[in-house]
Amino acid sequence: MSSATFLGMPPFPEAAEHAVRDARTRHNLHKATHTIRGKRDAVVGELGDDWARLRAEGEAVKTHTLRHLDHYLERLEESVQRAGGTVHWAADAAEANAIVTRLVRRTGETEVVKVKSMATQEIELNNALEAAGITAYETDLAELIVQLGEDLPSHILVPAIHLGRSQIREIFLDKMAEWGVPAPADLTDDPRALAEAARVHLRELFLRSKVAVSGANFAVADSGTLVVLESEGNGRMCLTLPETLISVVGIEKIVPTWSDLEVFLQLLPRSSTGERMNPYTSTWTGVTPGDGPQDFHLVLLDNGRTDVLADTVGRQALRCIRCSACLNICPVYERTGGHAYGSVYPGPIGAILTPQLHGMSSEVDRALPYASSLCGACYDVCPVAIDIPEVLVHLREQVASAPGHMGEKAMMAGAEAVFGSSTALDAAQRAAGLVGGAIPKHLPGTAGKWTDTRDLPEIPRGSFRQWWNEREEDR
Amino acid sequence: MRIALFITCVNDTLFPDTGRSVVRLLERLGHEVVFPTEQTCCGQMHYNTGYRRPAARLAVRFARTFDGADAVVVPSASCAAMIREHYPKLGRSGSRLSRRMADLGPRVYDLTEFLVDVLGVTDVGAYYPHKVVYHPTCHGLRSLGLGDRPYRLLRAVRGLELLELPGATECCGFGGTFSVKNGDVSAAMGFDKARHAMETGAEVLCAVDNSCLMHIGGTLSRQRSGLRIAHIAEILASTEKEYATT
Amino acid sequence: MGGSRERVLARVRAALADVPADEPVERPSEHPYADAHSEGDTLEVLADRLLDYKALVERVTEADLPGRIAAALDRRGAGRVAVPPGLPQAWLAESSVERVGDTAEAPLSAADLDATDGVVTACAVAIAETGTLVLDARPDQGRRALTLVPDYHLCVVRAGQVVDGVPQAVRRLDPGRPLTWISGPSATSDIELNRVEGVHGPRTLEVLLVEPDT
Numbered sequence: 053m054s055s056a057t058f059l060g061m062p063p064f065p066e067a068a069e070h071a072v073r074d075a076r077t078r079h080n081l082h083k084a085t086h087t088i089r090g091k092r093d094a095v096v097g098e099l100g101d102d103w104a105r106l107r108a109e110g111e112a113v114k115t116h117t118l119r120h121l122d123h124y125l126e127r128l129e130e131s132v133q134r135a136g137g138t139v140h141w142a143a144d145a146a147e148a149n150a151i152v153t154r155l156v157r158r159t160g161e162t163e164v165v166k167v168k169s170m171a172t173q174e175i176e177l178n179n180a181l182e183a184a185g186i187t188a189y190e191t192d193l194a195e196l197i198v199q200l201g202e203d204l205p206s207h208i209l210v211p212a213i214h215l216g217r218s219q220i221r222e223i224f225l226d227k228m229a230e231w232g233v234p235a236p237a238d239l240t241d242d243p244r245a246l247a248e249a250a251r252v253h254l255r256e257l258f259l260r261s262k263v264a265v266s267g268a269n270f271a272v273a274d275s276g277t278l279v280v281l282e283s284e285g286n287g288r289m290c291l292t293l294p295e296t297l298i299s300v301v302g303i304e305k306i307v308p309t310w311s312d313l314e315v316f317l318q319l320l321p322r323s324s325t326g327e328r329m330n331p332y333t334s335t336w337t338g339v340t341p342g343d344g345p346q347d348f349h350l351v352l353l354d355n356g357r358t359d360v361l362a363d364t365v366g367r368q369a370l371r372c373i374r375c376s377a378c379l380n381i382c383p384v385y386e387r388t389g390g391h392a393y394g395s396v397y398p399g400p401i402g403a404i405l406t407p408q409l410h411g412m413s414s415e416v417d418r419a420l421p422y423a424s425s426l427c428g429a430c431y432d433v434c435p436v437a438i439d440i441p442e443v444l445v446h447l448r449e450q451v452a453s454a455p456g457h458m459g460e461k462a463m464m465a466g467a468e469a470v471f472g473s474s475t476a477l478d479a480a481q482r483a484a485g486l487v488g489g490a491i492p493k494h495l496p497g498t499a500g501k502w503t504d505t506r507d508l509p510e511i512p513r514g515s516f517r518q519w520w521n522e523r524e525e526d527r
Numbered sequence: 528m529r530i531a532l533f534i535t536c537v538n539d540t541l542f543p544d545t546g547r548s549v550v551r552l553l554e555r556l557g558h559e560v561v562f563p564t565e566q567t568c569c570g571q572m573h574y575n576t577g578y579r580r581p582a583a584r585l586a587v588r589f590a591r592t593f594d595g596a597d598a599v600v601v602p603s604a605s606c607a608a609m610i611r612e613h614y615p616k617l618g619r620s621g622s623r624l625s626r627r628m629a630d631l632g633p634r635v636y637d638l639t640e641f642l643v644d645v646l647g648v649t650d651v652g653a654y655y656p657h658k659v660v661y662h663p664t665c666h667g668l669r670s671l672g673l674g675d676r677p678y679r680l681l682r683a684v685r686g687l688e689l690l691e692l693p694g695a696t697e698c699c700g701f702g703g704t705f706s707v708k709n710g711d712v713s714a715a716m717g718f719d720k721a722r723h724a725m726e727t728g729a730e731v732l733c734a735v736d737n738s739c740l741m742h743i744g745g746t747l748s749r750q751r752s753g754l755r756i757a758h759i760a761e762i763l764a765s766t767e768k769e770y771a772t773t
Numbered sequence: 774m775g776g777s778r779e780r781v782l783a784r785v786r787a788a789l790a791d792v793p794a795d796e797p798v799e800r801p802s803e804h805p806y807a808d809a810h811s812e813g814d815t816l817e818v819l820a821d822r823l824l825d826y827k828a829l830v831e832r833v834t835e836a837d838l839p840g841r842i843a844a845a846l847d848r849r850g851a852g853r854v855a856v857p858p859g860l861p862q863a864w865l866a867e868s869s870v871e872r873v874g875d876t877a878e879a880p881l882s883a884a885d886l887d888a889t890d891g892v893v894t895a896c897a898v899a900i901a902e903t904g905t906l907v908l909d910a911r912p913d914q915g916r917r918a919l920t921l922v923p924d925y926h927l928c929v930v931r932a933g934q935v936v937d938g939v940p941q942a943v944r945r946l947d948p949g950r951p952l953t954w955i956s957g958p959s960a961t962s963d964i965e966l967n968r969v970e971g972v973h974g975p976r977t978l979e980v981l982l983v984e985p986d987t
Contacts, residue, residue: 064709065708065710068712072712072715080965084965084966085966087966088962099810100810102806105806105807106806109804109805109806112800113800119796120789120796120798121789125785126782135949140777141777141778141780143777143781192963193961193963193972194963197963210963210966212963213966217964243964243965243967243969244971247961247964248971250972251971251972251973254973255887258883258973259883259887259922275948277948283959283960283961283972284959284961284974285921285959285972285975286972286973288921288973289921289974291917293883293918293922303781303785309802310943310948311940313943314804314940314944317939318939321903325962325968328822328903329904329954329956331826331957331958331960332954332956332959333952334917334952334953335948335951335952335954336951337950337951340910340950340951342880343910343916343917343918343951344916344918344951352781354781358784358785359788361788361789362787362788364791367788383716384712387715422705422709423709423712425700425705426575426665426702427665427669427698428665428666428670429665429697445575445577448575448576449578449579450577452578453577464572464573465581467573468573468578468584468585471536471568471570471585471588472584473567474566474567477536477539477567477568480540481539481540484540498707499707501707501708501710501711501713502707502745504714505710505714505746505749506714506742506746506748507744507745507748507749509741511541512543515539515543516538516539516542516543516545516546517562517564519543519546520550520562520564
């Protein structure tokens with residue numbers, strides 16, 4: 053029952069090479085991303101010109117909060133404590149995992165139910181709990197599918213987006229019995245039947261669980277309120293029925309005031325599930341006597357976020373509200389799926405967030421800023437206007453200025469030398485014109501990545517500037 | 528009007544017909560075209576691949592070459608976007624370089640923008656008796672916001688039947704060095720773009736960027752498709768007279 | 774982990790070295806966006822949006838309400854329903870259903886709730902544009918578990934509780950109370966991104982929209 057990990061995945065180009073050839077996954081992803089694009093467009097369109105104003109306000113609120121993050125963190129801490137919650141600070145994944153493990157152990161329980169949470173995926177909390185003898189049950193349908201299938205999440209909102217209904221049916225039939233209530237033997241691949249199987253599988257677990265672990269979509273500094281948006285009611289089950297609730301929340305999830313939710317509760321559902329509103333949103337402030345968990349812990353997680361914050365260009369990635377609109381629109385993501393990004397944060401946002409969180413420490417991280425054609429569709433749909441192409445280029449600068457990449461550096465220097473004078477360019481063009489016809493159809497090395505699938509354009513005998521100069525002389 | 532032409536390095540070297548078409552078109556519309564011969568490259572490839580300093584040096588070179596021009600026309604949306612969107616960010620905020628670049632930007636136009644917004648024409652007197660699809664390239668669509676300008680120009684061309692391209696707004700997968708750094712994904716995107724274009728039954732696929740067309744065209748030609756590529760300038764420059772003679 | 778608190782805060786401050794010390798920490802509370810977007814009759818829009826989520830919706834008058842509640846519970850075949858402590862007595866006056874009361878002194882267990890056929894509650898605020906009912910756990914709605922565990926939720930919404938847009942709702946609500954925003958029955962889009970209604974929360978949401986008697 054161990055969880056899979058992204059550790060040891062190959063860098064993006066190599067992983068993508070395999071992914072684009074996986075016809076079934078390509079089909080699943082095409083279908084899912086195109087469905088969600090249509091839904092998002094429709095509900096965003098309903099708001100007309102106001103969408104742009106909401107987007108600008110969302111951007112402004114997040115930017116402001118990040119610029120004064122120390123202030124708002126302290127204010128949040130104070131508000132949560134005033135409302136009866138306990139606040140913990142975790143500088144990295146190990147600290148966060150240790151805090152959660154300690155808190156669970158203190159309850160004497162050996163199992164916890166989990167609300168889907170990117171922060172706990174990021175710190176691989178389930179593995180840490182398992183090592184401590186505690187079983188973490190994922191209760192979001194897609195997370196459940198991934199956990200049962202010993203698979204990895206491939207999407208922020210729908211971690212099992214790479215799987216189709218028949219694959220999900222097989223996983224349920226094979227694995228549910230290992231974890232609890234088995235799937236009915238006559239289970240079909242009708243999504244309704246699959247959802248029903250999940251309901252039955254988790255029902256008793258929800259009713260008996262004493263400890264829950266969640267993340268949060270927003271943490272409101274002035275009121276100390278935490279906010280979780282969800283669809284299935286598994287979130288409500290975890291946030292309401294257990295006695296102890298532990299919420300692991302990235303420090304960038306803060307908004308200053310309650311009224312800021314006016315903006316985000318419009319931006320997020322329309323951008324993520326393409327709904328006017330998601331079925332359930334829960335908000336809670338500390339502990340409410342007689343209602344819900346009476347022991348509430350907030351774990352504030354850094355884990356590289358302050359490094360992102362220190363980069364004045366890259367810090368905009370911390371505005372992200374994890375809606376997934378950039379994944380859904382991305383033509384690269386659509387063809388490779390999420391696993392190729394080697395991180396719990398795939399797609400365009402992952403390509404800028406992961407390398408910054410990790411500090412470009414590995415080949416996988418350094419390849420991510422290039423996993424984009426810079427088409428800009430992600431920036432267009434981002435509800436908090438993160439200029440993802442700008443950050444990608446910024447990160448490419450960091451990669452290019454580091455040691456290595458000798459071939460590319462030589463090529464770029466050569467190109468600059470040619471473009472550094474019009475005489476040099478003219479000479480290069482004349483040379484190319486002479487050998488043009490002799491260029492082979494299939495090139496070796498990196499250029500082979502072009503000629504493997506595409507013909508080269510014919511090199512014309514004369515350049516435009518030659519023609520122009522001749523014309524000028526004739527006048 | 529005296530119009531400075533920035534041809535771009537790709538067009539200059541690989542697609543001189545596009546440049547000749549721009550000159551013919553603008554002269555036909557009664558304007559004078561100048562070609563400052565010191566020009567080379569806007570630096571987009573360097574910039575997008577992470578080589579900011581060489582890009583900044585090429586930007587300075589561009590600014591020096593085109594400093595006095597009232598209007599610079601570029602038959603490439605991505606190069607126009609590079610100059611307008613990214614040049615000002617190459618200098619430190621508030622620096623002389625950054626101000627100089629910001630000053631330059633508003634005088635730089637993609638060809639279709641220039642025709643519709645500055646010259647105020649949509650019917651440029653062209654004749655092109657073919658079925659055509661238009662691929663709105665990413666920089667034209669999202670950076671410059673060309674909107675319906677290219678479509679209005681194409682619809683006014685006599686003899687031209689404009690067909691609708693499914694999935695038009697999706698990137699073709701070129702992406703500069705992306706096309707080789709992530710060659711497999713780039714090819715998969717190009718293949719889908721080519722398939723969509725072929726399925727329309729068009730004879731010609733046109734766009735405002737030859738670099739994207741080079742990628743889609745290379746895919747089409749490898750698949751031995753009869754679908755040809757053409758820069759929009761070549762369509763707009765074409766007239767009955769030239770059809771009669773060729 | 775006092776050390777971590779100081780460490781994280783110090784890192785945050787170091788990361789923000791570029792922010793001028795005199796930059797104001799409070800934002801002006803302008804709202805450069807609309808309060809609502811839908812056009813038309815507020816209650817009609819709410820009903821339309823709820824139906825879109827596959828909720829059951831009826832428009833009723835104040836005088837008819839007890840009869841319509843009784844009829845709805847009958848249609849559902851509900852024998853035992855959970856009742857929050859402050860539900861107006863008159864609402865169930867015409868129904869013969871067995872009432873299972875939940876009070877602070879004798880709260881129902883999750884299993885007790887699971888054994889009911891449904892729950893009847895009021896709400897705090899409803900948002901027409903998004904088809905959302907917000908419950909704030911006051912006595913006429915009960916604690917959060919009440920509307921979660923039973924498989925059927927009958928919610929009574931009075932016309933005066935309905936606002937057009939999300940911002941108006943946020944302004945009416947008290948963040949100090951635990952809130953549940955409900956937009957249709959529980960649902961999932963996790964399988965091929967198609968929405969399917971009915972997962973862990975109530976699989977049937979029925980809404981009675983009450984207009985004042987004319």
